[in-house]
Amino acid sequence: MKPMLQIHGLKKQYGTSTVALNGIDLEVHPNEFIAVIGPSGAGKSTLLRCINRLIDPTAGSIAFLDQEIVGANKKQLRQIRSQIGMIFQHYNLVDRLSVLENVLHGRLGQMSAFNGVFSRYSEADKLQAIALLQKLGLEEQVYKRADELSGGQKQRVGICRALAQKPELILADEPIASLDPNSSKVVMDSLYANCKEQGIACLVNLHQVDVAKRYATRIVGIKSGRVVFDGSPEELTERMTQHIYEGKEHQMFQNGSAIEQAV
């Protein structure tokens, strides 16, 4: 199958000295659920943010569905971004708006400026948003203000917002790093199930190796801005994990084993 996302020689340097990404090559195929693991500061967030250009890469190329992202102009970039959902560690909802409005925000990228500014969402969009919220168990929360929700609920709203885009790809930057084990499990289950069902490819940054192994169809290990492992969860041996986290072993299991108990 043809890859949907092709990253080639991706480099990112902050200032004059910090090299966050040092030549990343990565291909993502449709339907893949890829966990990106690696110690703190390895460059996981930078990699995800380069893909939708929240961060501008220093060098390299990124092709998404045959469109070049790195050289895209403003309009092209908006169009590309509208096909890529993003989920954040801190949920990044608009606190003072309702849950429904937050989910509808997912439609903005595909609407005209005028319709977007005046919230002229189509009836179909509204129905879809409510259906998504129901599916993720948030039917009681539809009209609540986003800041009234618990962390796990907020993250599920974040997932709904990403799904509302009807994206080809979802980028999730540590979606469960701020959640307790029970909520983490609900969030990961929802993300995984919906991506599988709708054929959405997903890149998830994770701190917890065991969570990565549980869900991922493929694991990418990053260390000091380079890909040091790329294979199936079975291929990720204990030794390999040690190598990826060398010197930072304590970061491998941060509340990850707790998810095991919550199952």
Place this chain on the structure above:
Amino acid sequence: MQTAAAVTQKKLKRNVSLAFFAAAVVFSLWYINFSFSEFIGGIPIFMNFLFTDFLPPKASDLPTYFGPVLDTLAYGVVATVLASVIGLVFGFLMARQTTPHPVIRTVMRGFISLLRNIPFLVWASILVVIFGVGSMPGIFSLILFGSGFLARVYAEAIEEIDSHATEALDAMGAGYLQKIKHAIIPQFVPGYISWTLFMFELSIRASAILGLVGAGGIGSQIKLTMDLFQYNRTSTVICILIVMILVIEFMTKRIRERLI
């Protein structure tokens, strides 16, 4: 860790600063011929004036001030609304996340800072010369000063908004106006209401001072009654002003608590 030398140096610096401050005070007192005896001696005269000429307030002609009070409130509303509209436009041009271009931001900040740093009494004095004595120079100077003030505090309130939500909208391909509408404005509303109410309070307080340069409103009554040596009427006006300010402060506080 601080070394002994650093501590000594700090002490020395502090003593030198204190000495400079003391010298400045002494010099200033001498320079303006400040007289303590006159100051102390003035207190009984002031008390006498306060209790014989000023008090009690003349309550009988309260109804005659109804008009000026209404004027002042209306000026306050008009000045606040217009200053808020102008302030919004400039505020959005000046705030980091919402400015169309960094150069516009810098230019606007400079312009607004100029506008804001001219005290509104100076505006009023200038405008009285241009428009003549009356209510217009009062309203205009409030609008000028208020626009500058609000532009600045609005811009600061926008810049303090958490960038998380804007980042999410960016990531999904929302445009400039969409981001302003859906991420910036909802989070800016509490700050906007709070500062606009404060501006209304300011404009009511300012009416006392504006009256002194003949710029209309209840403040004019202070000057008028004093020019006629009707001091117990002056005290009535002052009482009315204090009550107005207290009531408005109370109301704006309640509105703020409700909305945020």
